[in-house]
Amino acid sequence: MFSQSEENYLKAIYHLSAISDKGISTNSIAEKLETKASSVTDMIKKLSEKKVVVYKKYHGVHLTEEGSKIAANVIRKHRLWEVFLVDKLNFSWDEVHDVAEQLEHIKSPKLINQIDALLGFPTHDPHGDPIPDKDGNLKTIDKSLLSTLSKNEKGICVGVDDSSSEFLQFLDRKGITLGKQIKVLEREDFDDSFSILIDDKKLSISKKIANNLYIKKT
Amino acid sequence: MFSQSEENYLKAIYHLSAISDKGISTNSIAEKLETKASSVTDMIKKLSEKKVVVYKKYHGVHLTEEGSKIAANVIRKHRLWEVFLVDKLNFSWDEVHDVAEQLEHIKSPKLINQIDALLGFPTHDPHGDPIPDKDGNLKTIDKSLLSTLSKNEKGICVGVDDSSSEFLQFLDRKGITLGKQIKVLEREDFDDSFSILIDDKKLSISKKIANNLYIKKT
DNA sequence: ACCTATTTTTAGACAAGTCTAAAAATTATT
């Protein structure tokens, strides 16, 4: 069995692995978990003992097959709970993360399978992130950051890169929610801002926003 | 904020207080939590520092107003989650306890209030135990152990004293579930067993069972 | 290749929660 803390480390390493595919550095884990590098080194040794990560001193870690499965399962639980909170309990997408961070550690296979069924076996969480299946496999859909679209390209909002409540509430205020159709009217080379069309309304989108919103081109 | 462990101690003391109303002994807490008396003494000191129990060395503890509220709230969460598991996720009444034991420690007022609403503000858990309201008040219904009924008395099954899955599964096999009408046909003085009528069928009930099943007389 | 800046690991400490074994206090028995 793995402790809450161990699960959080595995999850962090899993997420970091999606970007770099090299050994995951001690510092990057520390930053993600808001802890100190020395704590990370300690924990990594323990996880290495348990055969869920491979550790080469001074050269970072990567997950073993088993470690990867455990991490994917925690992420599966996290995202299913997020869907539950939004679909069944009227939470908004910017309120779910902290609660899911707790719920993801509940140990009961039946519980999460029943939640999965109750929700109709959803494939994505409220932020557009894919939900791993029971074996830990997850299919990534084809999506692009808004910032990579060119003038006149169209698409549907399918996800966010930053799930902070500040960003999500900002999107809410602008009327941007997942599923909405958008079209790029203009790219401003000057400040990398965008002019887009959404709900038949023209909207100005800063560089920062464009770098955190995923679009599925149509 | 209170840790998972602290919450479990408060809950144990709360439950023990329902029976004795004298100072709760170190040993009884240790037994309930399956830990050692020395560990209990340590924890009690900490809880006393935090003003949630009153502690007199060698003479046991009792909850303060605040401690009682915290305990009632944990119990409220435990029982609401149990109802959720049975009503919404097809758990049977003998499967819910261990999962609820984990879920009761999730910290999110909104979460539990929404669960409460989703369930239609239930007043009792699947074992017939009352659910405390938001202020920690709980109304006890008038119920008697089957073992206290006399010949020809009638009533409805409203609760169990022992919630172990062994006992609950035993009741299931006998066809005894909450809400069912029963009538005492005979009391055997020899072994304190009972002969009862349930679903128009005659059933023999041992002393042990009669001591763990609550009836609301009608 | 050498020096410097950065990253990572080690060493030692601490808080929370638990345990065993021994001492102290309470309660029960004669």
Added chain:
DNA sequence: AATAATTTTTAGACTTGTCTAAAAATAGGT
């Protein structure tokens, strides 16, 4: 009231997970 049995507390130790400060290794720049 004295002694025996039981309960409770203390003392010291251990585990998990964390931290700070110092040492060691790596990576970068000239």
